Amino acid sequence: MHGANGTGSRRRVRNGGSVAVPINFGPLAHWVGFNLRMAQEAAFQAFSRRSQDIGESPGRFATLTLIARNPGISQTELSQANGRDKSSLTPVVEDLVRRGLVERKRMDSDRRTYSLNLTPAGKKVLTMMTRCARRHERNLDHVIGERDRKRFIQILKRIAAELE
C-alpha cells in the first residue's frame, strides 16, 4: 500500500510540533513536461512583477520587440513568430494602436493585410521594457549558470521546433 493513509490529516507530529508531510510528486518529479510548466510559470511571474513597475504587461514585450525588428510585419506573421493564434492578436494590436505605440496601415499590394510599425512613443516604451527584461535575464542567467546557459537555450529551441 505504499504506506499511504487515505484518510485523516496529512500532518505528522515531529519535534513536538505538527509538521506538513512533504508532497510526493511521483513520476512528475522527473518528467520534463511538468517541470517545464513550473519553470515557465515562475519565470513569467518574476518578469510580470518587474514589468508592472513600468506599467506594461509582459505579453506586450515580445510583440513590441518583433514589430521593432521586423518593420511592416503583418499580424499573421507576428502571431506565428510569437506562437499565438492570430485571433489573440486583434485586441492586443487594437490596444497598442489606441495608446499610440504602434502604427498600422493597410498594404497597397494586398488590401487585406496590415503593416505594423512602432511609433516613436512605442520605441521609447520598448527601450524601457528591454532594460527591464535584461535585468530579468541576468537574474535567470545567474540561476542557470553561465556554463549551461547556451546548451539550455538550444534544447528549448529544439523542443519548440521539433514538436511543431
Added chain:
Amino acid sequence: MHGANGTGSRRRVRNGGSVAVPINFGPLAHWVGFNLRMAQEAAFQAFSRRSQDIGESPGRFATLTLIARNPGISQTELSQANGRDKSSLTPVVEDLVRRGLVERKRMDSDRRTYSLNLTPAGKKVLTMMTRCARRHERNLDHVIGERDRKRFIQILKRIAAELE
C-alpha cells in the same frame, strides 16, 4: 536604419518567386524567458493532442497524479504543489467528483478542509493517462538527448524554486 523598410511588403523576389523574409527575433532569440515560453507551449500542445485520444484534458493529469501519490491531500496543498491558485482548483475538483474519479470528504480534525482521494475509476483513468504521458516523455527525451536530460530538468527545477 538596420536596412529596415518600414513600409511595403515584407517579401522579396528570389529564385523567380516571392519568398517570405525570415523573422528577425532580435534579443528574443537568445533570451531564456521567450524560449521557455515557446518550448512549454509546444510541449503542452503535443501532450494535448495525445491526451485527447483518451478524452481527458492535460490539466487533469498532474492533478490526478498528485492525489494518487498523496492520498487525503487538501485542495490548498494540491493547488500549491500544482503551481496554481487554489481558486482555480474549485471547478476542477467539482468536475472530477461529479464524474466519479475523485472522492472528497470533510476532515474530522478540521471541518474546513477537504480530504481528496482517487476512486477506483479515477485510478483507472490515471493509469491510461500515465501511459499516454510516458509516450510523450519518451518523445521529449528523444528531442533533448539522454546525455543532457538530467541536467536540463535540474535547471528547470532551480528556476521554479529560486524565482519563488
Added chain:
DNA sequence: AGCGTATAGTTTGGTATCAAACTAAGTAAG
C-alpha cells in the same frame, strides 16, 4: 468577366487562469 478557392483579419463562444472579496471554521489571548 465569372467562378471557386485561398488568405488576412475579426468576431464569437468557450476554457483556464488569477486576484480580491467573501464565508465558515479554527485558534489564541485576555
Added chain:
DNA sequence: CTTACTTAGTTTGATACCAAACTATACGCT
C-alpha cells in the same frame, strides 16, 4: 467566553488565450 486574527475553500470579475465561423479581399482557371 469573547474578541481578534488566521486559514480552507468558494465566488466574482477580469484577462488571456484558442478554435471555428465569418467578412473582405486576392488569386487562378476557364
